[in-house]
Amino acid sequence: MRTIKEKIDLTVEWLREQVKKAGVNGLVVGVSGGIDSALCSFLIKKAFPNNSLGLIMPCSSNPQDKEDALKVVKACGLKYLEIKLCDVHEALFEQVENKVSELNKEVLNLDISKANLKARLRMSTLYAVANALNYLVVGTDNAAETYTGYFTKYGDGGVDILPISNLTKREVRQWAREIGVPQAIIEKAPSAGLWLNQTDEEEMGTTYDMIDDYLDGKEIPDKDKLIIEKLHKCSYHKREMPPAPPKF
Numbered sequence: 331m332r333t334i335k336e337k338i339d340l341t342v343e344w345l346r347e348q349v350k351k352a353g354v355n356g357l358v359v360g361v362s363g364g365i366d367s368a369l370c371s372f373l374i375k376k377a378f379p380n381n382s383l384g385l386i387m388p389c390s391s392n393p394q395d396k397e398d399a400l401k402v403v404k405a406c407g408l409k410y411l412e413i414k415l416c417d418v419h420e421a422l423f424e425q426v427e428n429k430v431s432e433l434n435k436e437v438l439n440l441d442i443s444k445a446n447l448k449a450r451l452r453m454s455t456l457y458a459v460a461n462a463l464n465y466l467v468v469g470t471d472n473a474a475e476t477y478t479g480y481f482t483k484y485g486d487g488g489v490d491i492l493p494i495s496n497l498t499k500r501e502v503r504q505w506a507r508e509i510g511v512p513q514a515i516i517e518k519a520p521s522a523g524l525w526l527n528q529t530d531e532e533e534m535g536t537t538y539d540m541i542d543d544y545l546d547g548k549e550i551p552d553k554d555k556l557i558i559e560k561l562h563k564c565s566y567h568k569r570e571m572p573p574a575p576p577k578f
Contacts, residue, residue, distance in 0.1 A: 334508045338373070341493055345377035348491050349466060356381025358460050359468040360452055360486075361410065363398030365506055365515055366470040366494060372406045372509045373493055374468055383465065384410035387455055389419050389448045401512050411459065415451050423447055449485025457488075466490040473498050474541040478558060479565020480534060487568055498545055499538035534561065 332340075349356065357374040361367050361384040374382040386399045396412075403410040423444050430437055456467045469489030471481050476495045481487040494502060499520070506516050520530040520538065531537050540554040550558075 334504055338376075338505060338509055341373060342377045345374060345468075345491070345493060349378070352466055352490070354466050355464045356383070356466075357468050358383045358385060358456060358463070358465045359470065360385050360387060360456055361399040361402055361408075362470075363395040363402065363515070364470075364518060364520060365502055365511065366472055366475075366520075367399075368402040368511045368515045369494060369502055369506045369509065370468050370470045371402050371408050372506075372511060375406045375408045376509075381465070382408060383459070383463070384408045385452075385456055385459060386410055386412045387415050387452045388412070389415040389451060398515055398518065402515060405510060405512050413455055413459075415448070415455065419448055419451055422451075446482045446485055449482035450488075453485050453488040460490075468493060469495070471495050472502050473545055474538050476569070477545060478534065478541060478561035479568045480530065480561070481568065483568045498542040500542045 345357065356378045359367060359370045359374055359382075361371055371384050384399075384403050386396060386403075388396055399410075402408070426443070426447075427440065430440075453467075459465070460467045467488075467490045469486065469492040471486065471492055472494050473496055475481050476492070494505075497505065503516055534541075534557070536554045536557045540550050541558055543550050544555065544558050
């Protein structure tokens with residue numbers, strides 16, 4: 331069985347292969363201040379010491395997230411840019427809200443719409459920078475998020491490569507310790523940062539440990555199993571290409 335260090339080295343080599351295959355110059359990742367983006371930041375820095383970049387994109391976010399993101403880029407020596415999206419997000423959503431209200435229809439998901447717009451603005455910003463530098467956009471979803479669809483479609487799900495999507499959250503923590511991610515980041519409660527005090531596990535209704543155990547084939551309580559299977563089923567469209575009719 332391979333050691334964690336060997337798996338990290340193989341992933342770093344895989345990243346280099348993806349860049350070569352795509353004919354691009356390097357890699358860019360959004361640095362949120364969470365453990366998943368931290369691990370990806372360390373991986374791309376190892377793969378491309380001179381052609382890797384982190385983007386810190388505050389968007390009506392908890393100020394602590396920016397502080398944590400700065401800890402990450404400093405710890406791994408990753409070059410970074412800060413692009414503030416707060417004003418763009420507020421201005422755009424104000425127009426959306428005003429125009430939708432003119433339809434005189436019941437509006438059901440305004441809060442989710444506003445939150446997902448954050449993720450999609452970040453995606454657009456990452457691609458704007460990636461296109462300018464001829465880089466690939468690196469996604470940060472782990473196996474639990476990929477399986478349950480816990481990502482915004484065409485937001486943090488809109489990426490070129492997913493280097494940690496086969497890792498359970500448990501494995502992400504193990505790799506993070508091995509590669510040198512700051513302990514405060516490893517211990518931080520997982521959050522997508524879509525609204526104040528939002529946490530992944532509260533929103534999903536189950537825990538990453540339960541999802542990891544489910545993915546590992548272990549027995550878990552029926553309550554959690556039902557939640558996980560429902561999340562997987564209702565998010566299938568996020569993992570597929572958009573449907574098209576057959577040729578008539």
